[in-house]
Amino acid sequence: MQYDANAPIWLQVMSSLELDMVTGKRPPGEKLPGGRDLAVQYGINPNTASRVYQELERKGLCETRRGLGTFVTTDGARLEGLRREMAQRAVSQFLSSMDHLGISRTEAARMILEEEKICQT
Amino acid sequence: MSDVTGKAEKNTVPGTLESRDITKTFGGKAAVDRVTLSLEKGHVYAMLGPNGSGKTTWMKMAAGLIKPTSGLILFESQPVSIESRKKVAYMSTEPYFYSWMSVSDVGLYYQDFFEDFSYDRYTVLLKKMELEETMKTTSLSSGMMAKLKIAVTMARDAAVYMLDEPFNGIDLLARDEIRTAILEYATPDKLLLLSSHLVEEMEAIADRAVFLHHGRLVESVSLEEMREERGLSMADRYRQIYGHGEE
Numbered sequence: 001m002q003y004d005a006n007a008p009i010w011l012q013v014m015s016s017l018e019l020d021m022v023t024g025k026r027p028p029g030e031k032l033p034g035g036r037d038l039a040v041q042y043g044i045n046p047n048t049a050s051r052v053y054q055e056l057e058r059k060g061l062c063e064t065r066r067g068l069g070t071f072v073t074t075d076g077a078r079l080e081g082l083r084r085e086m087a088q089r090a091v092s093q094f095l096s097s098m099d100h101l102g103i104s105r106t107e108a109a110r111m112i113l114e115e116e117k118i119c120q121t
Numbered sequence: 122m123s124d125v126t127g128k129a130e131k132n133t134v135p136g137t138l139e140s141r142d143i144t145k146t147f148g149g150k151a152a153v154d155r156v157t158l159s160l161e162k163g164h165v166y167a168m169l170g171p172n173g174s175g176k177t178t179w180m181k182m183a184a185g186l187i188k189p190t191s192g193l194i195l196f197e198s199q200p201v202s203i204e205s206r207k208k209v210a211y212m213s214t215e216p217y218f219y220s221w222m223s224v225s226d227v228g229l230y231y232q233d234f235f236e237d238f239s240y241d242r243y244t245v246l247l248k249k250m251e252l253e254e255t256m257k258t259t260s261l262s263s264g265m266m267a268k269l270k271i272a273v274t275m276a277r278d279a280a281v282y283m284l285d286e287p288f289n290g291i292d293l294l295a296r297d298e299i300r301t302a303i304l305e306y307a308t309p310d311k312l313l314l315l316s317s318h319l320v321e322e323m324e325a326i327a328d329r330a331v332f333l334h335h336g337r338l339v340e341s342v343s344l345e346e347m348r349e350e351r352g353l354s355m356a357d358r359y360r361q362i363y364g365h366g367e368e
Contacts, residue, residue, distance in 0.1 A: 003324065003325055005321070005324040005325075005348070005354030005355065005356060005357075006348060006352055006353065006354045006357065007348055007352070008345050008348045008349045009324075009325055009345065009348070010345060036305075036308070039304050039307070040301055040304045040305055042325075043297075043300055043301070043304065043325055043326065044304075044325045044326065045165055045304075045307070045325065045326055045327060045328040046304070046307050046308070046309070047163070047164070047328045048325070048328060048345060051345070
């Protein structure tokens with residue numbers, strides 16, 4: 001994985017794992033790699049890897065069972081909340097790009113519908 | 122942080138490597154100049170600075186290979202000595218194998234020297250680095266030689282690993298292998314110190330950086346904190362310190 005060295009690496013690895021959870025690449029209840037394995041797999045410092053799990057746990061997206069390891073949450077509502085949150089972030093990014101280009105919200109919305117129509121035909 | 126006694130015999134912290142006001146002069150010129158620095162286990166430190174900033178000299182003092190002109194260098198609160206060398210593994214930039222040696226001879230040579238050397242671990246590392254035991258050291262490319270040096274150093278079960286320029290002259294794929302080997306051995310009870318000019322190679326694997334300039338300590342920082350609080354990468358900070366944008 002390539003990292004943006006200006007942004008916290010734990011955040012980038014966490015986002016990547018969250019995306020895996022939302023897309024089903026790491027389904028609910030699946031065991032996640034141990035902290036050290038995560039470090040090796042992602043090429044990151046082991047302390048950064050621990051931070052990733054601390055934050056995921058804090059958000060209720062994974063749970064550690066003593067002696068067994070860390071698992072993706074089986075709480076469907078949490079995962080749905082995460083999907084919404086990620087979609088919301090994508091929308092904000094899109095809108096801020098549009099703002100930057102000087103395109104109004106109405107125009108942006110019209111462009112999305114237009115794109116939709118083109119794709120359907 | 123709260124050192125009030127100033128004595129070497131305060132509470133011993135396992136795996137701590139520390140220099141107190143350490144200076145090393147060569148021919149009247151200070152290669153390391155009054156550096157006070159404490160490194161703790163459970164971290165991977167990147168030691169940074171241009172040529173002549175004192176990285177190698179500091180490491181050699183910590184390895185017990187050269188003596189400081191003044192100041193103290195301590196491992197687990199005791200001055201670095203023959204004893205500490207049993208727990209501190211150091212990889213220098215100079216090649217140090219005899220020309221008649223094969224890759225397996227290098228391992229046997231280390232096994233004779235260091236109690237904590239494990240030939241089994243050496244075999245595992247050789248496989249990861251794609252090196253054969255029968256290879257002659259004289260026939261190795263510079264990249265293979267660099268990997269061999271790392272394999273033989275990391276095959277020790279030491280408390281501290283100091284690798285001087287582990288990525289130098291090594292192609293991209295071999296660098297990945299080295300990075301993986303380093304991460305596999307970076308357990309909470311180990312201290313790793315890496316120096317490199319290839320700053321980008323160390324961004325993700327190190328968690329702390331030590332910047333040296335003209336033999337002086339500039340700062341010792343947490344990389345994730347620096348990213349979070351200042352939006353700076355290690356490379357950015359490097360440019361600030363050593364480039365035109367000096368603060």
